[in-house]
Amino acid sequence: MANKHRVVIIGGGFGGLGAALRLKHAPVDVTLVDRCNYHLFQPLLYQVATGTLSPANIASPLRTILKSHKNTRVILGEAIRIDPANRQVILSDGAILYDTLVIATGSSHQYFGHGEWERFAPGLKTVEDATDMRRRILLAFEAAEREQDSEQLKALMTFVIVGGGPTGVELAGALGEIAHDTLRQDFRNIDPSKARIILIEGTDRVLPAYPSGLSAAARKMLERLSVTVRTGAMVTDVQNASVTVREGDRSETIPTRTILWAAGVLASPLGRVLSEETGATLDKAGRVIVEPDLTVPDHPEIFVIGDLASFSHQTGKPLPGVAQPAIQQGKYVAGTIERRLRGEKTRPFHYLDKGNLATIGRAAAVADLNWLRLSGLPAWLIWIFIHLFYIIEFQNRLLVLVQWAWLYLTYDRSARLITGKNPLPLDL
Amino acid sequence: MANKHRVVIIGGGFGGLGAALRLKHAPVDVTLVDRCNYHLFQPLLYQVATGTLSPANIASPLRTILKSHKNTRVILGEAIRIDPANRQVILSDGAILYDTLVIATGSSHQYFGHGEWERFAPGLKTVEDATDMRRRILLAFEAAEREQDSEQLKALMTFVIVGGGPTGVELAGALGEIAHDTLRQDFRNIDPSKARIILIEGTDRVLPAYPSGLSAAARKMLERLSVTVRTGAMVTDVQNASVTVREGDRSETIPTRTILWAAGVLASPLGRVLSEETGATLDKAGRVIVEPDLTVPDHPEIFVIGDLASFSHQTGKPLPGVAQPAIQQGKYVAGTIERRLRGEKTRPFHYLDKGNLATIGRAAAVADLNWLRLSGLPAWLIWIFIHLFYIIEFQNRLLVLVQWAWLYLTYDRSARLITGKNPLPLDL
Numbered sequence: 059m060a061n062k063h064r065v066v067i068i069g070g071g072f073g074g075l076g077a078a079l080r081l082k083h084a085p086v087d088v089t090l091v092d093r094c095n096y097h098l099f100q101p102l103l104y105q106v107a108t109g110t111l112s113p114a115n116i117a118s119p120l121r122t123i124l125k126s127h128k129n130t131r132v133i134l135g136e137a138i139r140i141d142p143a144n145r146q147v148i149l150s151d152g153a154i155l156y157d158t159l160v161i162a163t164g165s166s167h168q169y170f171g172h173g174e175w176e177r178f179a180p181g182l183k184t185v186e187d188a189t190d191m192r193r194r195i196l197l198a199f200e201a202a203e204r205e206q207d208s209e210q211l212k213a214l215m216t217f218v219i220v221g222g223g224p225t226g227v228e229l230a231g232a233l234g235e236i237a238h239d240t241l242r243q244d245f246r247n248i249d250p251s252k253a254r255i256i257l258i259e260g261t262d263r264v265l266p267a268y269p270s271g272l273s274a275a276a277r278k279m280l281e282r283l284s285v286t287v288r289t290g291a292m293v294t295d296v297q298n299a300s301v302t303v304r305e306g307d308r309s310e311t312i313p314t315r316t317i318l319w320a321a322g323v324l325a326s327p328l329g330r331v332l333s334e335e336t337g338a339t340l341d342k343a344g345r346v347i348v349e350p351d352l353t354v355p356d357h358p359e360i361f362v363i364g365d366l367a368s369f370s371h372q373t374g375k376p377l378p379g380v381a382q383p384a385i386q387q388g389k390y391v392a393g394t395i396e397r398r399l400r401g402e403k404t405r406p407f408h409y410l411d412k413g414n415l416a417t418i419g420r421a422a423a424v425a426d427l428n429w430l431r432l433s434g435l436p437a438w439l440i441w442i443f444i445h446l447f448y449i450i451e452f453q454n455r456l457l458v459l460v461q462w463a464w465l466y467l468t469y470d471r472s473a474r475l476i477t478g479k480n481p482l483p484l485d486l
Numbered sequence: 487m488a489n490k491h492r493v494v495i496i497g498g499g500f501g502g503l504g505a506a507l508r509l510k511h512a513p514v515d516v517t518l519v520d521r522c523n524y525h526l527f528q529p530l531l532y533q534v535a536t537g538t539l540s541p542a543n544i545a546s547p548l549r550t551i552l553k554s555h556k557n558t559r560v561i562l563g564e565a566i567r568i569d570p571a572n573r574q575v576i577l578s579d580g581a582i583l584y585d586t587l588v589i590a591t592g593s594s595h596q597y598f599g600h601g602e603w604e605r606f607a608p609g610l611k612t613v614e615d616a617t618d619m620r621r622r623i624l625l626a627f628e629a630a631e632r633e634q635d636s637e638q639l640k641a642l643m644t645f646v647i648v649g650g651g652p653t654g655v656e657l658a659g660a661l662g663e664i665a666h667d668t669l670r671q672d673f674r675n676i677d678p679s680k681a682r683i684i685l686i687e688g689t690d691r692v693l694p695a696y697p698s699g700l701s702a703a704a705r706k707m708l709e710r711l712s713v714t715v716r717t718g719a720m721v722t723d724v725q726n727a728s729v730t731v732r733e734g735d736r737s738e739t740i741p742t743r744t745i746l747w748a749a750g751v752l753a754s755p756l757g758r759v760l761s762e763e764t765g766a767t768l769d770k771a772g773r774v775i776v777e778p779d780l781t782v783p784d785h786p787e788i789f790v791i792g793d794l795a796s797f798s799h800q801t802g803k804p805l806p807g808v809a810q811p812a813i814q815q816g817k818y819v820a821g822t823i824e825r826r827l828r829g830e831k832t833r834p835f836h837y838l839d840k841g842n843l844a845t846i847g848r849a850a851a852v853a854d855l856n857w858l859r860l861s862g863l864p865a866w867l868i869w870i871f872i873h874l875f876y877i878i879e880f881q882n883r884l885l886v887l888v889q890w891a892w893l894y895l896t897y898d899r900s901a902r903l904i905t906g907k908n909p910l911p912l913d914l
Contacts, residue, residue, distance in 0.1 A: 095624060095904045112540035114901035121672035122898060131674040134628040134904070152632070185905050196523060200562040204580070244549035246559040453892045453900050457885060464881045470550060472881050473542035476523045476562070477613050 062087045062129075063399060066147055066156035068137045068328070070097050070120045072381045073364030074162035076388025078130060079123075084396050088130040089154055091147065095119055095134055098185065099449055101381060102458075104225060106188035107318075108195070108232035109240075109474035110465055113185045115457050118450045137163070137328060140335050142357060158359050160391055161328060161346075165365035165379055168324030175296035179317035182225060189477060191318060195233070196476050198316045199241060202248045213313040215253045218301050220293050221321030222259025223267070224380075224416040227276055229318055230257040231418035234283025239469035256286045256312065258303055260321070263289055265424065267378060268414055272424040275433035279418040293321075323379055325366050336360070341368040345376065350406035351394060352387055361394075363387035372409055381448070383409055415441045420466065490515045490557075491827060494575055494584035496565045496756065498525050498548045500809045501792030502590035504816025506558060507551075512824050516558040517582055519575065523547055523562055526613065527877055529809060530886075532653060534616035535746075536623070536660035537668075537902035538893055541613045543885050546878045565591070565756060568763050570785060586787050588819055589756060589774075593793035593807055596752030603724035607745035610653060617905055619746060623661065624904050626744045627669060630676045641741040643681045646729050648721050649749030650687025651695070652808075652844040655704055657746055658685040659846035662711025667897035683713045684740065686731055688749070690717050693852065695806060696842055700852040703861035707846040721749075751807055753794050764788070769796040769804065778834035779822060780815055789822075791815035800837055809876070811837055843869045848894065 063086045067074045070092035078090050096117040105111040120132045139148035140161075146153045167181030180190055195217070202214040219230045233255050241250035257264065257280065263273040264280070264287060277287050294309065295302035302311045325344035333340050338354045339347045345368035346354065352367060354360045364384035368376045377383040390407045397404050413427035417438060425437035432440065442462065449455050465471060491514045495502045498520035506518050524545040533539045548560045567576035568587070575582045595609030608618055623645070630642040647658045661683050669678035685692065685708065691701040692708070692715060705715050722737065723730035730739045753772035761768050766782045767775045773796035774782065780795060782788040792812035796804045805811040814837060822832045841855035845866060853865035860868065870890065877883050893899060 095628065095902070112542045112901075113905065114540045114903055117903050118900065119672075119902045121669075122900065122902070125671040133632065134625075135632075185903065189905075197562075200523065204561065204563075241549075243553040244547075451900055453889070453896075453898070456888055456892075460884055460888065461881070464884075468881075470881070472546065472550065472879055473540075474523070474547045474550070475542055475545050475613065477541065477617075 063395075064089070064155060064157045065160065065395060066091065066154050066158070067160040067162060068092075068147060069162035069164060069364070070094070070132075071100070071162060071164050071364060071384065073164075073384035073388045074160065075120070075123065076385045077160050077162070077363070077392045078127070078388075080389050080392030081129070081395070082127050084129070084392065085399065086129060086158075086395065088127070089133060089156075090120060090124065090130060091133045091135050091137055091149070091154065092120060093134070093136045094185075095121070095132075097123060097450065100183070102445065102449075103182055103185075103188050104228045104232060106185070106473070107182055107191035107229065108236060109192055109471040110232070111458060111461055112473050113188065115454050115461070116449070117185060118454065123450060138331075140328070140332055140360075142335050142360065145359070156359075158361070158395055160361045160363060160388075161332065161366060162362075162364045162384070162388065163326035163328045163366055165323045165325050165343075167319055168322040169319070170322055172296070175319070178298050179220060179296050179301070179319040181319040182229070192474070193476050193478050194316050195236070196474055199245065199248070199250060199253075200476070201315070203245050204247075209313070211248070213299055214315045215248065216256065216312065216314040217253060217316045217318070218256045218258065218312060218314045219318045219320055220258050220301070221319065222257055222261070222264035222287070222289065223320060224265065224414075226257055226259070226318075226320035227264055227280065227416055227418060229320060230255055230280055230285045231283055231422065234280065234285045235419050235469070236471065238283065240471050240474075242469075251284070254286065255284065256288060256314075258291045258293060258301075259287070259289045260292050261289065265416060268416075268424060268426050269431055272426055272431055272433060276416065276418055276424050279422040279433070282422075283419055323365070329362075329366050332360070332362070341376065343368070343376075351404060352391060352407050361391045363391055369407065369409075371406065377409055380414075382412055386410065415444060417441045491823075492517070492583060492585045493588065493823060494519065494582050494586070495588040495590060496520075496575060497590035497592060497792070498522065498560075499528070499590060499592050499792060499812065501592075501812035501816040502588065503548070503551065504813045505588050505590070505791070505820045506555070506816075508817050508820030509558070509823070510555050512557070512820065513827065514557060514823065516555070517561060517584075518548060518552065518558060519561045519563050519565055519577070519582065520548060521562070521564045522613075523549070523560075525551060525878065528611070530873065530877075531610055531613075531616050532656045532660060534613070534901070535610055535619035535657065536664060537620055537899040538660070539886060539889055540901050541617065543882050543889070544877070545613060546882065551878060566759075568756070568760055568788075570763050570788065573787070584787075586789070586823055588789045588791060588816075589760065589794060590790075590792045590812070590816065591754035591756045591794055593751045593753050593771075595747055596750040597747070598750055600724070603747070606726050607648060607724050607729070607747040609747040610657070620902070621904050621906050622744050623664070624902055627673065627676070627678060627681075628904070629743070631673045632675075637741070639676070641727055642743050643676065644740065644742040645681060645683045645744045645746070646740060646742045647683070647685045647746045647748055648729070649747065650685055650689070650692035650715070650717065651748060652693065652842075654685055654687070654746075654748035655692055655708065655844055655846060657748060658683055658708055658713045659711055659850065662708065662713045663847050663897070664899065666711065668899050668902075670897075679712070683711075684742075685713055685715050686719045686721060686729075687715070687717045688720050692717065693844060696844075696852060696854050697859055700854055700859055700861060704844065704846055704852050707850040707861070710850075711847055751793070757790075757794050760788070760790070766790075771796070771804075773804065779832060780819060780835050789819045791819055797835065797837075799834065805837055808842075810840055814838065843872060845869045
């Protein structure tokens, strides 16, 4: 083993894991480093946040996935610095030498310079984020059931989702269903279907990356679930119990106890670290601007992929921060490493856009497959099929299917647990 | 509703929920108060702690269970005081009036006067306890994989379980399987099957409440999983990285980074509160000594059931703190309330002991059905059948079955997630 080419991959998301999986039979030593001991299927994280699925259903231990990869070791650790001169990754508790480095540490949410909003308006990137969001949503209904004051009650029954991209739309749709169907008979003093669910989007339509016909269809489906969609609306302030929104010249402060953040993506801080060490340029979102072969300028031994990479060689604008580009980039990098070792010529990365899918609720989704645009039931069936297909472990596929079927038949979301630090008394 | 007899039940465990379920058609107003929004199926909590099941699989929202009970409301709240003179329960944020009160707040673990041990040796009573235990177990293996020092490595690979009752035996058995089967191919530097798993029991045999033949069978099954069983051993000290055990005259300090506490049960603090308010007597474990009809002396309107009750009228010693007595007491109390309202004569509580079951691992369990004692595969099949039967929601029954079948076929425990506060660097 000692003389083999050492590939270090930082991050076990779609990009990093994709690369590791493809290197199974390559004549290299692979080290995969992640802060978590599992690969998270992020596209379904909103279903954990809304009580449909359990975290373990969408999180697979990296060691399980890679157990048959005899050339691969997994390390639970956090990369804090890169040392390109000595070709090593500095962890919070050690260092790892590399010959080729693949950085795939993804992104987190950002608050447009208002980090203080995060406390009141949590985002959705990790399992802990999802269980925290679930806790806030359920506690708001619990507190409403016991609230006497009508102003307070109104704030507790108001849910504001900031950001009309796929995550915001999916959260709003699921909340609409929870309020109307799942919780319908659960309370005695409040009527959950009276909950106000407000989706705020800065541009002029939801799902702005989709064709406008599908945006309109998504909006209609959201409104059918009683979600109030406010486009062209900017959030100008977030407080403990309110959010302020500006639409054109008008500004309004909405009293609410639950604000969910689904806007603004910020690349992983490792991008800045890398930029300082190698002189690589970052784009406005903090992503590393990469070469056509996904390497860092002047560092052919360092690849950056997934949400952390800004790759605009193909269409003139960066690829979106979703699973497909990350997966394809992971595979591409693994192939490029193998070609190099064989002394073969490498090709630039080419992204094959397979389309976009977002679900709004029961039998309600939009699908843009490039050659075909669908909404409603057919889009929803495609969404289900594709997501089940991409979930990694067979057992999880089965568990997710059982829970989706149950939800479809009964409207019940059984993973509605309030967990975490003691929430009592209910001063949210 | 206003003039109906008000029944307040504190605690949504087996006892409290049992009473609430039975009161569905009674001419009363029922209020169920719990700190959690779910009923927890505690007998399977060790399977969450060992990565087999997800919390939601064994936790059902109380509102879902009781949604069709039109006479019942559920309140998320914590009872901190009882005011028998004014017949009200004082919550941390309010008060509820009752005509009949049912106290079913259960128990937690105790450390025999050494509360400082809890930090190092967590117990297993709540969902949060279980995910914390899971985190500690998995982090110990992760840290071992990266440990260079052989002494430290040995401590990381040593797991001590204190208490040889059902929970301790089940935890030890599951840990044995994790080390030998589940994690077998997961690591590159350590061999998980070399882990030392030590079960410490103060009496002369494990499962002391069982017939001695079954204790011997359980011990044999544990040893087959390479668990070291040390009976007649008392824990005299617990530190961050060691546990000290005395056997007869000999005392030994075992270096270990994972200590799991499955010994010592302490009744809920509401017992002491009640004793102060009503003069009720507590037994040594802090349980309320109840009358033959489970009421508090001189307070026929206050029932105490489940783990918090000390009922020894039938056999001369208190009933064990397990699910069966609690369920039966809950039903009994509901029936007694109805009889009283109808002006009928009430009978004393009578416990029907259906037997005991504990599982050690794959096809390994012991069953004492009073008329029949079994061990091994037949006991295990009975254990599976009975547990699936008692799990409340149909969906959860299905999900648990899928996961058990998967475990049986593949030895894989897929809920092996390290969640919670950031565990890095790995200074356990």
